[in-house]
Amino acid sequence: MHCECPTPGLKRRKRKSGPDILYWVARADLVKAGYRPETVRLSYSPDDPAQMPLISAACLKLQAEMLEWSSGRKRDPARFDGTIKGLSRRYQTDPASPFQRLKHNTRRKDLYTVAIIEKAFGKRALAALRIADFYRWYDEAKKPKMPGGRERVRRAYGIIKKLREMISYGVMAELPECSRLSEVLRHARFEQPARRSEKLELHHVEQFVAKALDMDRLSLALGTAIQFEAVMRQKDVIGEWEPLPPGASASGIVLRGRRWVNGLTWSDLNEELVIRKRTTKTGAFVAHDLKLSPLVLDLLARIPADRRVGPLIIDEKAGRPYAHDAYGREWRLVARAAGIPDEVWNMDARAGGITEAEDAGATLDHIRSAAAHSQTSTTIRYSRGAVGKSQEVARLRQAFRAAKNGT
Structure with a gap:
């Protein structure tokens, strides 16, 4: 950016289409000491010279606030x-x-x-x-x-x-x-x-998996299939990046000061293809027999034996677990190519699996256990438009009427 206007802390993020996005970024040492905000998005055009004084003024103001805080006045x-x-x-x-x-x-x-x-x-x-x-x-x-x-x-x-x-x-x-x-x-x-009413249904998952394989995104296909079939949260499947505690060693998989944790690894999957894992939200253990899911079995079979170590879901482009928000972003690209409506999200896979289970006649308590919910009321909130229980009620009423009428 060519301008004599001072812009301390200014960073820009390039986009494939449209103008770059401008950010003011606080000094890393002060952020570590507790200063907030870490970043502030600047709603100005980096290509408009007339806006440079505004960009400069915003950066100088934010920089002054940060330095005032660092002097001790705001600590x-x-x-x-x-x-x-x-x-x-x-x-x-x-x-x-x-x-x-x-x-x-x-x-x-x-x-x-x-x-x-x-x-x-x-x-x-x-x-x-x-x-x-x-x-x-x-x-x-x-x-x-x-x-x-x-x-x-x-x-x-x-x-x-x-x-x-x-x-x-x-x-x-x-x-x-x-x-x-x-x-x-x-x-x-x-x-x-x-409350959300959308759900990722089986036909969505099958469309997504087929398109993901066409686009060489086996990781997205496998992650989605496990989320749906094992009714697992996205975080429990692909993991997340936690900040390294002060003084902690950079062991494990570390990216920009954050360590990958909580995702499925090959060690969570035993020789019988049964997943056993502690969930992140409730701490409850879940167990799922993947042999009962042909969709997941087919995808697992595509992964060579020498690659079956470490995280289960690996970003093919980066060669490591998906960075923050990258999984959702790449998932949407495949979903659109597969014809899945934008209002259906990846997180709806869990709701889709739970709804299908109820339609299939599974008891709410069994579904609750499979989903690692602590209360059945939570499971009910995930069931979106299931008719399984109402069908059973209707059958019982019809049987009651027939018995009452002697038919």
Whole structure:
């Protein structure tokens, strides 16, 4: 980028189509020390010289905030300026905050929402807020991204949910105005996003597997087949990348300061082709006999014996487990090529398998055990439009009527 305007911390990410995306990135040593946000996306065009002063001003502002924090002025956990941004920063940095006990992946998602909150209304003083402000913010956040598009209720509700969590923390930390606002929000009602009804069905999986093999993406075919047949969460199949704890050795599979964990490995699959694995969400063990899934058996047979070591799902392009978000991104490319609608997601494989199991007549308790759910009520939420139980009820009623009428 050719310009005399100073742009400290500016980074750009190239895209295959469209202009590059600009980011301001905080210094790595200060991020490690606890500074947030780590990155801020800049909504400017890198190819428009007229926008360079705006890009420079944004970078200088963010850099100044970071350096002010590093000087110690913003490290004092008792410092609170009475604004939403002040509450947000206290929520993120206080060792006693619930934020510190979130899992790393949940924390990363939360920071995305927190960044939206800080940018949109971070300067507002808590003492000046009224219920009308929250409703107005909710209505603005749910507006369609494009004219005529769908309302973004999930996004809007997520912002209000995070505000509630931050204010609840403020109550616990005895920060001014938080008790009042907590009481205000306790009585407020906001439309929640509708529960997902989409599911990945068998014909989707078969279409996907065929297309993935055509595109030389055996890993995506195998991962999807296991997710569907063994009703396993994506994370429990492909794994995830956790930040290395301070001082930890870089053992195992490490990429950019993060270690791959929790995914299926060949050691989880015994000679009888039975998977035994502890799940990440509940800690429960699951066991699945893959010999009962011809779809998975066919895909496993395509993997040479000398490659059956380490992670089960390997990104063919990178030669290692899929990096963050890469699995979902590559999965969508294959899904579109296979004719699978965009509203059907990879995560819907679990719901599809559970729904099929109920239609097949499996008991909810057996399905619950197979899915490693701690409660049957959770299993029921994953069953989307199954008719298995209602068919059984209908058959029993018809038999009852026949017996009653002596026929």
